[in-house]
Amino acid sequence: MNKTLTHSSLAALTALALLAGCENMSEREKGTAKGAGIGAAVGAAAGVLIGDNKRGAATGAAVGAVAGAIGGNIWSKKMEDKRRALEQQTQGTGVDVSRTADNQLKVNVPSDISFATGRAEVQPQLRSVLDSFAHGLANDPTTRVRIVGHTDSTGSDAINNPLSIDRANSVRDYLAGRGVQPARVDTSGRGSLEPIADNGSDAGRGRNRRVEIFLREPDQAGSTGQPKS
Template identity: 40%
Template sequence: MRILVAATIAGALVVTGCTTNPYTGESQVSKGAYGAAIGAALGCGVAAATTKKGKRDDRCLQGAAIGGVAGGGVGVYMDTQEKKLRDRLAGVGVGVQRDKSTGAINLVMPGNITFATAQSSVRADFYPVLDAVADVLKEYKDTTITVSGHTDNVGADAYNQKLSQDRAGSVSSYLVSRGVAAARVSSVGYGKSYPIASNNDEAGRSQNRRVEVRINPPQQ
């Protein structure tokens, strides 16, 4: 019975959470609704597992309601943050992606607009872009931020590793200098380990030279 209760609540949350995607014009289920549905199911399960048999269905309903609010809250929090970032970064060449499995937001900053060739210092003309990112990060202060550097496969591995780490560190340091709490930010260099395109031509290598800023959802 409690499985049916949880499924019914979760399904209702998904149906009522349908929205219109502002970028494609298509109807879709909001990420907040997904979060609420998952929270409802988990809330029911935890409540039922810790309650005596005769009262499990009632406790399932209570747990589903609490879990639905909590799960939906994180989803909505990340949804609104994503929209704000898309608005602030429109037309500047930075990709805004959403990881459906974790809810994280990933900002992809191509190396050619972020750094001078073979340099790790952020270009001065890119400061306004990072300023906009910092503004949003300061507003949504419950997230953590992981900055990762990536290179193509040209050159020695040790050189690429250091360059990627230095570039990630430069972006992290800039965000902190603009008021993002240092405790929220970490950086890592991956060198050539995680290409997103083929390294067999310049077009692909250009995509691989990048810094990514991953904004992780709050932990409940």
């Protein structure tokens, strides 16, 4: 038992050392390092339990690190490049670009550049963002797109639910007019069900009136359900 604890502790320290180096890494490098660290810890512990010796721990750590690195690097270089490009294209617009927990690229478009209150027509301020977005998608025909519309809590569900869907569809139609095949794009509306701010203030309601655009690799299509806000 002491031997198992000793080798497992060493593996855990190795994992922590790998994770500690993540601060200055890219998103892709972070995924690889974290996966390798966790894989090493788990693999070493399993190796000790099975082999009951140092060789078992070392072998388990090595195998676990490789497997973990591969699993942790689902976020591909292509997706990281897209994230950086979109950040540059949308700088200063209020649009937020981020990576989700399930390795999708999320573009959050706030209400002040997307839609007028109670309307579903794309505003002029959003068109330049979507133009750049469509250009990038045209050069990468395999990437899948999901667009989710949201509203604040003002009004009833009978108004908000269809309005959120109409907004998502408006973005899809705008992209289609610039060469993005509609078959690549899924749309949905969440009405006021998923607020990200307090609906008790004008600023909070403004943040909740939004459209979220998610990009994912083709091999993720079957593994993602509702995107996480």
